[in-house]
Amino acid sequence: MERLDKIIASQGQHSRSDVKKLIKQGRVTLDGTAVKNGDIKADPQKAVIAIDGRVLGYKKHIYIMLNKPKGVISATQDPTQPTVIDLVPGELRREGLFPAGRLDGDTTGFVLITDDGDFAHRILSPKNHIMKTYIATLQRELTPEDIDRFKKGIELKDGTLCLEAEVTPVSGTVPMAQVKICEGKYHLVKRMFAALGNKVLELRRTKMGELCLDETLGEGQCRELSAQELILIEKK
Numbered sequence: 001m002e003r004l005d006k007i008i009a010s011q012g013q014h015s016r017s018d019v020k021k022l023i024k025q026g027r028v029t030l031d032g033t034a035v036k037n038g039d040i041k042a043d044p045q046k047a048v049i050a051i052d053g054r055v056l057g058y059k060k061h062i063y064i065m066l067n068k069p070k071g072v073i074s075a076t077q078d079p080t081q082p083t084v085i086d087l088v089p090g091e092l093r094r095e096g097l098f099p100a101g102r103l104d105g106d107t108t109g110f111v112l113i114t115d116d117g118d119f120a121h122r123i124l125s126p127k128n129h130i131m132k133t134y135i136a137t138l139q140r141e142l143t144p145e146d147i148d149r150f151k152k153g154i155e156l157k158d159g160t161l162c163l164e165a166e167v168t169p170v171s172g173t174v175p176m177a178q179v180k181i182c183e184g185k186y187h188l189v190k191r192m193f194a195a196l197g198n199k200v201l202e203l204r205r206t207k208m209g210e211l212c213l214d215e216t217l218g219e220g221q222c223r224e225l226s227a228q229e230l231i232l233i234e235k236k
Contacts, residue, residue, distance in 0.1 A: 003038060004023075004040045004049070005019045005023065005039070011057075022051060029053075062092065063225040063230055065214060065225055066113055066220075067219055068219075070105070072086075076098050084113060085113065095115070099111050106203075107205065112225075113222070126183050130208070131209065132208055133179070133208075135177075136177050136193065136203050137203075138193065150179075162188070162192060166178075190203065211225075
């Protein structure tokens with residue numbers, strides 16, 4: 001059971017002060033009865049809460065797919081640079097949103113934004129082996145030796161040993177590769193190729209688990225994920 005005003009405010013469409021005004025104006029109902037005090041307790045999963053007759057569709061957590069453009073950082077806030085949270089439209093905003101895993105400022109593609117810390121921990125923990133897939137544009141072509149090194153686990157220039165990863169060449173007019181990793185170390189894909197004497201020129205995340213980035217999303221656009229899509233992220 002939670003306070004009614006807290007339940008409504010948690011959905012991101014109204015601030016706590018706005019909720020108090022709505023209740024004072026008699027515009028909020030709980031199970032069909034007008035509410036006079038926001039202190040009243042309710043079960044958010046079972047109660048029928050409405051504002052101006054419109055039922056509040058309560059969701060404990062929200063999960064958002066963003067197609068991140070270059071120049072946007074994977075942070076909740078920054079005084080000088082735009083963040084992935086800045087790109088979330090008002091109807092999807094709520095307190096506690098954060099990017100589940102980071103992409104470098106010049107890396108594009110799939111960023112998951114949520115307020116569910118447990119879910120984020122599960123998909124980011126290397127022990128759960130949830131693969132993140134990238135397409136890298138490279139300075140030179142992959143070699144069979146490169147592919148073998150990825151499989152065995154690359155040792156970075158600072159001595160860090162990476163977990164086993166998958167890399168396969170992608171056909172095109174320039175050298176490209178698909179990379180699958182389950183770790184989230186800083187600049188990891190770039191550092192892995194650097195350890196092989198190669199350089200990543202462009203990097204795009206295309207997939208988390210078995211869920212592909214929605215290619216209908218333009219750069220900077222996002223949408224809420226369905227329950228079925230969340231299952232695909234955790235599918236191994």
